[in-house]
Amino acid sequence: MSIEAVDVIAAPAAAIVALDPVRSRMLAELRQPRSAAELARALDLPRQRVHYHVRQLEAQGLVTGAGERRWGGLTERLLVATAEAYLVSPEVLGAAAARPSADERPDRLSAAYLVAVAGRAVQEVGALLRRCRESGRPAETFTLDAEITFRSPAARADFARDLAEAVTEVIARHHVEGPGGRRHRLLVGAYPIPPHTPADAGPNREQSHD
Template sequence: MRDIEVIEEPAAAVVALDPMRARLLAELREPASAAALAAKVGLTRQKVNYHLRQLEAHGLVEVAETRTWGGLTERLLRATAAGFVVAPEPVGAPTRPNPRSADFLIALAARTVREVGRLARRAAAGNRAVPVFALDTEIRFATPADRAAFADELTAAVSKVAAKYHDEQTPDGRWQRVVIGVHPRP
């Protein structure tokens, strides 16, 4: 089971966002049968089975185990991930990318979710790791001028480090994307 799965297909997102199906996904962090889930969520086994088939059709749950009891086969299902994120798909793009606009940061974050989600899915299928790095920190600025100076210095520092390690000619080199975002803490 993966920690996070990115849902890109709109139909799969609709299925996963249904309140009952979302609850079933949460319950299926551990394998369970339709009968066991029915007792937990207060629905009939048949209704739970219907919801499970919808989740399974979109790859959100999978068979973890089957048990045979006197000629009957019981399927134990589990979620394919502990958590799910619906990939944001912006309609259009910012007309004038401005590195200091909220719209541009949102578009970059959406692209990051889609791209890293696809890479993670492919890597998991091949039993490989994705070469990523993430940094998360908080900073408190005394003034708006300090925030602007920080943005300028950070841009210069990242540009200097990128120029130091960038090699466009290496035949086996691998392109990487660097995204840095700064926003007010909610």
């Protein structure tokens, strides 16, 4: 059976279950269908404990049945994670979740503002994914991910100015007012890549799903 590439966890109870160290290891092992016996051997855990954790994961919709397999005269139930990877949405924190500033002119050079905007994107796109799964329709998304090296802070500032002007021009050319259109959110952010992060395969990676 096919599983989702990424699932965004929005329910606090599901987040609590998934964040348990043993259960998160189980989710990683269950990217491919496995039996409880295989899980017990892979994680070096007693079968009874494995069954307990599996029940918790199934109750939150993080693990599901994947058929049966006969082995050694026995019939084993196979299990699989509902996604290859998971991300916890900020909405799990409720009122304590980070949110972008409501100011008309927020501090766009603030790292905290970037984190809050990224968190909002996780929450909104996660909700979009859930709606698309229910309707069976693809999500209308577009992603541009790139790396760039600046010679100096001044060069970085020049780039930010040029990019803002270019994006503003493109938005003005395509934006429409009035009813009948579908609103989209565009995010552009930049930050220094942490040391020891592996280099990507190429300078630009662009994906779209229309």
